Structures are given as C-alpha cells and as structure tokens.
Amino acid sequence: MTKTPAYDALAALSQRLHHFDHLRAIAGWDQAAMMPPKGNDARAAAVAELSALMHRLRTDPSTAGDIERAGQEPLDDFQRANLREIRREWRLANALPESLVQARSLATARCEHAWRSQRPANDWAGFVVNFREVLRVGREEARLLSEQTGLSKYDALMDRYEPGMTSVEVDRVFGDLRQWLPGLIAQVRDRQSRETCLEPVGPFPVEQQRRLCEAVMHLLDFDFEAGRLDTSAHPFSGGVPEDVRLTTRYREDGFLQSLMGTIHETGHGRYEQNRPRNWLGQPVSSARSMALHESQSLSFEMQLGCSRGFTQLLAPMLATHFGAQAALEPDNLYRLVTRVNPGFIRVDADEVTYPAHVILRYRIERALIEGEIEPEDIPGLWDAGMMELLGVDTRGNFTNGALQDVHWPDGLFGYFPCYTLGAMYAAQWFATLRGQHPDLDSRIAAGDLSPVFDWLRENVWQQASRWTTAELAVRASGEPLNPLHFRRHLENRYLG
Amino acid sequence: MTKTPAYDALAALSQRLHHFDHLRAIAGWDQAAMMPPKGNDARAAAVAELSALMHRLRTDPSTAGDIERAGQEPLDDFQRANLREIRREWRLANALPESLVQARSLATARCEHAWRSQRPANDWAGFVVNFREVLRVGREEARLLSEQTGLSKYDALMDRYEPGMTSVEVDRVFGDLRQWLPGLIAQVRDRQSRETCLEPVGPFPVEQQRRLCEAVMHLLDFDFEAGRLDTSAHPFSGGVPEDVRLTTRYREDGFLQSLMGTIHETGHGRYEQNRPRNWLGQPVSSARSMALHESQSLSFEMQLGCSRGFTQLLAPMLATHFGAQAALEPDNLYRLVTRVNPGFIRVDADEVTYPAHVILRYRIERALIEGEIEPEDIPGLWDAGMMELLGVDTRGNFTNGALQDVHWPDGLFGYFPCYTLGAMYAAQWFATLRGQHPDLDSRIAAGDLSPVFDWLRENVWQQASRWTTAELAVRASGEPLNPLHFRRHLENRYLG
Numbered sequence: 001m002t003k004t005p006a007y008d009a010l011a012a013l014s015q016r017l018h019h020f021d022h023l024r025a026i027a028g029w030d031q032a033a034m035m036p037p038k039g040n041d042a043r044a045a046a047v048a049e050l051s052a053l054m055h056r057l058r059t060d061p062s063t064a065g066d067i068e069r070a071g072q073e074p075l076d077d078f079q080r081a082n083l084r085e086i087r088r089e090w091r092l093a094n095a096l097p098e099s100l101v102q103a104r105s106l107a108t109a110r111c112e113h114a115w116r117s118q119r120p121a122n123d124w125a126g127f128v129v130n131f132r133e134v135l136r137v138g139r140e141e142a143r144l145l146s147e148q149t150g151l152s153k154y155d156a157l158m159d160r161y162e163p164g165m166t167s168v169e170v171d172r173v174f175g176d177l178r179q180w181l182p183g184l185i186a187q188v189r190d191r192q193s194r195e196t197c198l199e200p201v202g203p204f205p206v207e208q209q210r211r212l213c214e215a216v217m218h219l220l221d222f223d224f225e226a227g228r229l230d231t232s233a234h235p236f237s238g239g240v241p242e243d244v245r246l247t248t249r250y251r252e253d254g255f256l257q258s259l260m261g262t263i264h265e266t267g268h269g270r271y272e273q274n275r276p277r278n279w280l281g282q283p284v285s286s287a288r289s290m291a292l293h294e295s296q297s298l299s300f301e302m303q304l305g306c307s308r309g310f311t312q313l314l315a316p317m318l319a320t321h322f323g324a325q326a327a328l329e330p331d332n333l334y335r336l337v338t339r340v341n342p343g344f345i346r347v348d349a350d351e352v353t354y355p356a357h358v359i360l361r362y363r364i365e366r367a368l369i370e371g372e373i374e375p376e377d378i379p380g381l382w383d384a385g386m387m388e389l390l391g392v393d394t395r396g397n398f399t400n401g402a403l404q405d406v407h408w409p410d411g412l413f414g415y416f417p418c419y420t421l422g423a424m425y426a427a428q429w430f431a432t433l434r435g436q437h438p439d440l441d442s443r444i445a446a447g448d449l450s451p452v453f454d455w456l457r458e459n460v461w462q463q464a465s466r467w468t469t470a471e472l473a474v475r476a477s478g479e480p481l482n483p484l485h486f487r488r489h490l491e492n493r494y495l496g
Numbered sequence: 497m498t499k500t501p502a503y504d505a506l507a508a509l510s511q512r513l514h515h516f517d518h519l520r521a522i523a524g525w526d527q528a529a530m531m532p533p534k535g536n537d538a539r540a541a542a543v544a545e546l547s548a549l550m551h552r553l554r555t556d557p558s559t560a561g562d563i564e565r566a567g568q569e570p571l572d573d574f575q576r577a578n579l580r581e582i583r584r585e586w587r588l589a590n591a592l593p594e595s596l597v598q599a600r601s602l603a604t605a606r607c608e609h610a611w612r613s614q615r616p617a618n619d620w621a622g623f624v625v626n627f628r629e630v631l632r633v634g635r636e637e638a639r640l641l642s643e644q645t646g647l648s649k650y651d652a653l654m655d656r657y658e659p660g661m662t663s664v665e666v667d668r669v670f671g672d673l674r675q676w677l678p679g680l681i682a683q684v685r686d687r688q689s690r691e692t693c694l695e696p697v698g699p700f701p702v703e704q705q706r707r708l709c710e711a712v713m714h715l716l717d718f719d720f721e722a723g724r725l726d727t728s729a730h731p732f733s734g735g736v737p738e739d740v741r742l743t744t745r746y747r748e749d750g751f752l753q754s755l756m757g758t759i760h761e762t763g764h765g766r767y768e769q770n771r772p773r774n775w776l777g778q779p780v781s782s783a784r785s786m787a788l789h790e791s792q793s794l795s796f797e798m799q800l801g802c803s804r805g806f807t808q809l810l811a812p813m814l815a816t817h818f819g820a821q822a823a824l825e826p827d828n829l830y831r832l833v834t835r836v837n838p839g840f841i842r843v844d845a846d847e848v849t850y851p852a853h854v855i856l857r858y859r860i861e862r863a864l865i866e867g868e869i870e871p872e873d874i875p876g877l878w879d880a881g882m883m884e885l886l887g888v889d890t891r892g893n894f895t896n897g898a899l900q901d902v903h904w905p906d907g908l909f910g911y912f913p914c915y916t917l918g919a920m921y922a923a924q925w926f927a928t929l930r931g932q933h934p935d936l937d938s939r940i941a942a943g944d945l946s947p948v949f950d951w952l953r954e955n956v957w958q959q960a961s962r963w964t965t966a967e968l969a970v971r972a973s974g975e976p977l978n979p980l981h982f983r984r985h986l987e988n989r990y991l992g
Contacts, residue, residue, distance in 0.1 A: 016545060019541055019542040019544075019545035019546070020542070020545065020546070022538055022539070022541075022542035023519045023520075023523055023542050023543075023546060024519075026522070026523055026526055026539075027519055027522055027523075030522055030526060034530075034724065035739060036720060036721050036722055036723060036724060036739060037721050038719070038721045038722035038738055038739065039722065039736070039738050039739030041738070042518055042736055042737075042738040042739065042776075043518070043522075043738075043739070045515055045518075046515040046516070046518035046519050047519070048515075049512060049515035049516065050515070050516070050519060053549075223534070224532060225532050225533050225534045226532055226534035226535065227532060228530065228532060240535070240538055241538075242534055242535050242537070242538040242539075243531060243532060243534065243535030243538065243539070280538075
C-alpha cells in the first residue's frame with residue numbers, strides 16, 4: 001500500500017490531463033498548419049468538447065481535499081515541487097466561475113474574429129466596441145484573482161504567465177531601461193549610419209529557404225525524429241515535448257524573416273524537447289514560465305543567432321542555398337542581423353528597439369486593468385509613447401499601432417513583459433556562459449555549439465519547474481534577474 | 497419540455513462521442529502522415545486515454561435504459577433510423593467484456609508489431625506463435641457475439657463491418673463467382689496476350705505525380721476546402737467528413753499506383769464529404785457499411801477510373817504532367833489500366849483477379865473462426881487455393897502469401913468479403929446509371945462526370961445509414977445485391 005495515496009491520485013490525474021493535452025496540442029498545430037478552411041467549425045466544436053472535459057477534471061471537487069491531504073504525506077523534494085505546481089494549476093483552474101470563463105471565451109472569440117478585418121481596415125472605433133467587453137472580463141478576472149492571491153490586479157494576471165513576477169519589479173527593471181535605452185538607440189543609429197550594409201538580392205526560392213531552415217535546425221541540434229518544421233500564417237512552437245511542431249513562413253523577397261524566425265522557434269522547441277523525460281506528464285516537468293521560454297528562443301535567435309561567430313557559420317550555408325553574393329558574406333551578414341531601425345511593428349523589431357514596444361504595451365495594459373484609463377485613452381498614449389521611446393509618428397495609424405497584436409483582442413493581459421524579461425534572462429545566461437567559456441565566440445565560429453546547449457540543458461531545460469524562476473536564475477547564474485547583463489550585451493554588441 | 501427525453505439524451509451522447517472521434521481521427525491521420533518516430537509512444541498513450549474515455553461513455557449503464565425508453569417515445573422515421581444505429585453501436589460496444597477488449601488489444605498489438613519484421617523475413621513459424629492468441633481472442637469474440645445475435649460465429653464478426661450480410665449469402669455469391677471467374681481470367685489473358693501494350697517510360701518525378709493526383713481529384717470534385725492529399729506508407733482515407741484526409745504513396749518508376757490509389761481513396765473521401773450535413777454527429781449519418789464504402793472507392797477507381805471514357809480524359813493530363821509518350825496515349829492507357837495479370841498480391845491485383853484473392857481469404861478465415869482448421873493448416877490451403885483460383889505457385893513464399901495482409905495480425909476477421917461485395921455493388925450502381933444515361937461513356941469522355949456524382953450523391957452518399965444495406969440497394973437500383981452486374985461488367989469490359 002502506498003504511503004502517499006492523495007499525492008498518487010493527483011499524479012494520476014495530471015497524467016490523464018497530459019494525455020488529453022497531447023491531443024489538443026496536435027489538433028491545434030493541425031488547425032494552424034494543415035487544416036483546410038471548412039474543417040474549422042467541426043474542429044472548434046471537438047476541441048471545445050475536450051477542453052470542457054479537461055476543465056471538469058481540473059475542477060473536480062475531490063481534488064481540493066487531495067491537495068490538502070497530499071501536503072501532509074511523506075513526499076520527497078521532487079514530489080513537493082510537483083505538488084506546488086499541481087496546487088498552482090488547480091488554483092488557476094478553480095479561481096474563476098464557469099460563467100466568467102464562458103464570458104471570456106465569447107468576448108475574445110468575437111473581438112479577435114472582428115479584429116482580423118478591423119486591423120487591415122484601420123478601424124479603431126469598431127475594435128473598441130468589442131474590446132470593451134474583453135476588458136470588462138479581464139478586469140473581473142483580475143479582481144477575483146487579486147482577492148484570492150493578495151496580489152495587485154495586474155500582478156494577478158501576470159502571475160499566470162510569469163509566476164512570482166510583480167509590477168514593482170517590472171517597474172524597476174523597465175524604469176531603468178527607459179533611462180538609457182533611447183540614448184543607446186540614438187548612439188547605435190548614429191554609428192550604423194556611417195556603415196555600409198548591402199541588401200541581399202532575391203528572389204530566394206521558398207524550397208531553398210525551407211532547406212536552409214532545416215539545415216540550420218540540424219546545426220542547432222533540433223531532433224527531427226521528435227519534431228517537424230512546417231509553415232503557418234503566424235509562426236509558433238507547438239506540439240508536445242516528444243513531438244515538437246515548429247512553424248515558420250516564407251516570402252520569396254527575403255530569407256531573414258523565415259530564417260531568424262525558425263532559429264527563434266527552435267529555441268522554444270529545444271526547451272520542450274529537453275524537458276526531463278521521466279517527469280513528463282507531471283506539472284513539475286513543464287517549462288518554468290513564459291519569460292524563461294522567451295529566454296530560450298532569444299538565447300537562440302539573439303544571443304547565439306545574431307552573434308558574430310554564428311554569422312560566420314551561416315554565411316557559407318547561405319551561399320550554398322542561394323548562390324554567392326556580397327551581401328551574404330560574414331561581415332555584411334552580421335551587419336544585416338544587427339541593424340537597428342525604430343519601426344511600427346513589435347514582431348519585426350530588432351533586439352535594441354524591441355523593449356520600447358514592450359514598455360509601451362506594459363504601461364497601457366497595466367493602467368487598463370487597474371482601471372486608471374479606458375480604451376478611448378489608448379490612441380493618445382500610444383502616439384505619445386512611440387514618439388517618446390522610438391521617435392516614431394504613429395498618429396492615425398491603428399493598423400500598425402495599437403491594433404497590431406493579437407494579445408489584447410485575445411484578452412492576454414500580463415503577457416507582454418515576458419518578452420523583454422526573456423531577453424534579459426537570455427543576456428544573463430550568456431554572461432554566465434561567457435564567464436565559463438572565455439573562448440565561446442571562437443568556438444561558435446568553429447561550429448562547436450555544445451557549450452551553449454550543454455549549459456542551457458543543464459541549467460534551464462532539465463530544471464523544468466523544479467524551482468521558482470528566481471531560484472532557477474540564482475542556481476544557473478548566481479543571482480536573480482539582473483538587467484545589467486542585457487544593457488552590457490547591447491553595449492558590447494552595438495557600441496563595442 | 498421535450499417529448500423525447502431519452503432519445504435526446506442518446507443524441508447528446510452521440511454528439512459528444514462524435515467530437516471525441518474527430519480528435520482521434522485527426523491524431524490517427526497525423527500518426528500515419530506527419531508524426532516523427534519518437535512521437536509514437538506518447539501518441540499511443542494519448543489515444544488510448546481517449547479511447548478508454550469513449551468506451552466508458554459508450555458503456556455507461558444509463559444508456560441501456562435510455563435506449564429502451566426511447567423506443568417508446570414518439571419518434572419520426574429519421575429518429576427511428578438513428579435509434580436503430582445507436583442501438584447497434586451500443587450493442588457492439590457492450591457485447592464484449594472489458595477483459596476481452598484488453599486481451600484483443602494486447603494480442604493484436606504484439607502480433608502486428610512482430611509481423612512487420614516477420615513478413616519481410618518470410619517467418620511464418622514465428623508469426624503463428626503470436627497469431628494463435630489473436631485467433632483465440634477472435635474465436636471468443638465470435639462465440640460471445642454469436643450467442644447475443646443468434647448469428648453463426650463468422651457471421652457475427654462480419655456483421656460488425658457489413659450489417660445484415662451472412663455467410664450463406666456470401667457463399668451463394670462467391671460460389672457463383674468461383675464457377676465462372678477462372679474461365680474468364682483465362683479468356684481475358686488469352687485475348688490480351690495478342691494485344692500490344694506499351695510500358696510507360698519513367699522516371700516520373702514525385703512532385704509531378706502529386707500535382708497530377710491533385711488535378712485528378714479536382715476533376716473528381718473532391719473539395720480541397722474540406723480535405724487534403726498527403727503521403728503515407730499505407731494509403732488510406734481518414735479525417736472527418738468536414739475535413740477528409742486522403743493519402744497516397746509515390747514511386748518514381750511508375751505513376752499508375754499513386755494515381756489509381758488516389759482515385760480509389762477519392763471515392764471513399766467523397767462519400768465522407770457528402771454525408772448529410774444536418775445529421776452529422778448522429779450514427780444515422782455514418783457511411784452505411786464497409787461494402788458500401790468499398791463500392792464508392794471502386795466506383796471511382798474501377799467503374800469510372802478504368803473506363804474508356806475516363807482514360808480519354810486522363811491522357812492529355814498525363815502528357816501535361818510527364819511529357820508526351822506513346823504509352824500515355826488513350827488507347828494504350830486504357831490497355832494499361834485494364835491489363836489482367838494473376839499475381840501474388842491482393843492490393844496490386846486488377847479487378848478481374850482481385851475476387852480470387854478475397855474468396856481464398858474468406859474460405860480460410862471463416863474456417864478458422866468456426867474452428868474447422870488451425871493456423872498450421874493455412875499454408876497448405878493457401879498454396880492449393882492460389883493454384884486453383886489463379887494458377888499461381890506460392891509454395892514457401894509467405895512474404896507474398898498469407899503474411900501479406902495486416903487484417904489477420906490485426907484480428908479483423910470478417911472484413912475481406914467487403915472488398916468484393918463492394919466491387920459488385922459498384923457494378924450494380926453503374927448498371928443502373930447506364931440504364932438512366934445511355935450516353936454515359938461519351939459524357940465521361942467529354943469531361944461531364946455529373947451524372948455519376950449526382951447519382952451517387954442522391955442514392956448512396958446522402959442516404960448514409962438511413963436504411964439497411966439491402967433497402968438502400970433496392971431504393972437505388974431496384975434490387976438487392978445482384979452479382980450478375982459484376983459478371984456482365986467484366987465480360988463487357990474485357991471480352992466485349
């Protein structure tokens with residue numbers, strides 16, 4: 001007879017949910033990458049049925065008692081960490097009444113659907129009509145979660161993506177960034193204006209781009225026996241740890257978007273592929289947080305992928321796939337992937353201007369959730385913020401302004417900070433890595449990426465959700481989040 | 497308040513099962529067409545979890561009472577037909593004890609897994625070791641189903657695939673076939689030996705074959721907004737009615753296998769795509785039976801696809817995709833697709849020799865299930881049967897003999913007759929069609945396939961499971977299954 005019956009019951013429930021989640025993940029990937037349009041309604045109904053079943057399993061009344069009893073059982077450290085994550089998932093699933101979950105689902109579905117045509121039509125006024133209800137639901141979620149957790153309203157939402165992170169901490173980090181970033185951007189722009197950077201001349205055939213992306217994924221040790229690369233309108237990393245499905249998208253007039261996007265998703269993918277195998281099915285095996293997930297994609301795309309050493313590795317591969325041209329030679333390639341250009345669009349931004357986009361969104365969505373502003377206030381704040389942070393005039397351009405992201409129509413308040421926190425963690429990981437391997441860049445240039453992968457595997461991937469994010473950071477790098485590493489990284493790369 | 501509460505509960509349960517079945521179908525397609533090898537164990541576990549859930553739903557004790565009560569409720573004709581199918585599905589799910597379902601699952605998984613290497617190794621003795629348990633389970637299933645239905649043991653198994661069909665009827669039909677088929681084959685062979693038939697000269701690039709297959713699917717009105725064509729090791733038609741997933745496979749040295757296979761699967765696919773939309777989710781909307789399903793694939797592949805008119809349509813498409821050559825001209829193409837050649841392999845057989853393969857398998861599996869023979873007896877019966885029916889010497893060749901099909905390792909006893917019954921129904925449908933459209937062949941040659949599609953849609957696809965197979969046949973063609981149409985079809989096409 002087991003001495004931990006309540007814990008065992010919780011672990012068995014987690015395993016069941018993991019199996020159902022597998023089917024939902026594959027159905028989701030298929031929907032984005034494979035499904036023909038007329039399959040949509042049936043797919044939505046099937047996934048909704050499974051999601052309802054999973055929600056019932058997650059909110060089963062017996063689970064609360066099991067969680068309480070399991071806390072009294074003789075658990076080892078690993079089981080305690082797993083119980084902590086089980087409790088967290090249970091709390092998130094049970095925090096909100098069914099009626100609010102349904103209201104959210106309806107409001108976001110309506111708002112996102114309309115947004116798909118309102119964005120190209122620059123129809124801000126139309127968007128606000130639906131967005132009001134999404135915001136109302138988001139505020140109600142924030143209020144209920146805040147009451148339960150004792151966190152502030154916005155923090156209670158952010159906690160779903162980045163457990164333990166608070167807006168006090170984000171304010172500290174982003175406040176610092178706000179001080180030096182505009183000056184840094186100006187300096188970099190000034191310096192780069194005196195450099196010559198050749199534009200690659202296309203077309204770059206899609207089939208060749210696909211082969212290049214797969215070759216680079218091989219170089220990045222992506223396991224193609226446990227994953228695939230396909231195409232979708234919005235690139236993502238999906239599937240399951242045993243079978244990771246990455247997507248990218250191709251345009252014949254340029255290859256950098258598909259290539260750098262693929263390197264980015266490969267970072268997400270390798271995190272998933274290297275989650276600890278013997279814990280799979282238990283919450284403790286999950287990726288730690290969204291900032292840590294972004295720290296992996298940005299370790300791959302920015303820290304490694306845009307490094308001088310890596311562009312030396314890439315250059316001959318580009319020549320092989322597209323034929324030789326001066327723009328694809330190592331020095332010019334490095335200039336291409338490190339070019340800084342303030343622009344309208346977050347997802348197209350370079351790593352130097354990217355945080356400005358995030359700071360702006362964080363300011364606005366936090367004020368929205370805390371009830372300090374209303375949707376009518378967004379355009380003014382957007383225009384002022386873009387001018388202040390990036391010197392860009394966005395007036396009247398909603399398409400490439402506040403309508404550009406899916407996060408708000410989808411009600412994903414609290415996610416945006418994870419992007420820049422992830423960039424900071426990635427810089428912190430590489431600062432530690434460089435400390436341990438002073439020859440890191442020359443090893444990368446020589447094609448030896450093992451120091452990077454070994455470090456990430458041991459310190460991040462294999463740790464999964466064993467520790468809190470702060471503990472993981474201390475174990476990995478000797479300190480919690482320290483944004484100084486990100487500043488040094490940018491200064492070294494762009495002004496060094 | 498509804499007057500049919502029990503029926504409504506059953507309909508709601510059917511709808512839930514339909515949603516879960518959607519996810520299982522897509523996961524199954526993905527497994528065969530997309531999944532990398534290391535995804536297999538996790539996928540198997542996830543699908544097993546869902547299957548167990550569906551089995552629990554299907555065997556819920558409350559359902560028996562609902563079925564009984566619904567029979568007393570004021571149902572319309574459509575609801576009565578649906579209740580008949582619900583009752584049938586319920587009976588099949590509840591007929592066998594859980595222990596036997598598990599024993600079957602284990603035995604067939606083990607036998608099929610070993611068979612994958614035993615077949616190429618010609619290892620009959622090794623196969624028999626595992627097959628004994630598959631047969632034991634199959635006989636036990638047959639015994640239990642026979643006790644419940646009053647059917648003979650083999651008939652009770654066949655009833656799962658072809659409800660209402662009996663071995664008395666199969667014996668009558670196959671007995672007749674046995675009389676005239678060998679003579680017909682000899683006559684056709686003699687006649688064809690005096691014809692010149694040019695072999696197409698390859699290679700035929702895979703990409704061009706894929707484009708050709710898609711072009712032919714367009715010609716056959718397959719709705720690509722509600723389905724796809726991909727590749728897999730063993731071609732099949734999967735997915736869901738709203739999103740049909742067909743597969744084929746390509747070899748550069750020939751295009752006929754992928755093309756005719758695609759036409760075959762397109763027949764299955766259009767049946768699924770054209771199941772009545774307003775009944776989807778209810779058992780009455782399902783395809784009627786496996787023989788009727790095969791009657792659709794064979795209507796497309798054999799009746800239509802190998803007709804003289806259709807080869808006239810195909811010929812210019814082949815020239816477009818592969819360049820012109822004499823072997824691809826209409827008359828030679830027609831000779832290619834109607835060439836009769838007794839051989840070892842069922843799935844590669846032409847329509848004239850195919851029934852011989854089915855008769856042999858039917859004889860053997862029926863005797864196995866009825867307990868008249870044991871696995872040791874199969875090789876002798878196989879060799880004698882192949883010599884008697886096709887004049888082919890199979891002694892010692894198990895790879896291309898009794899080990900060639902997945903059906904027996906998988907325990908699918910009772911399925912084989914459906915292939916030839918399907919061929920017969922297809923001939924019967926086209927006899928009716930030709931009666932209504934004396935100009936059918938010239939319309940086909942002119943590219944007007946609408947008489948074929950209109951007739952199949954109205955008489956088969958849209959009827960789904962509204963009627964028994966026999967009733968459907970009478971409504972569609974004025975008589976139940978009449979094998980004379982198949983004989984006339986072969987005589988007209990091959991000796992006419």
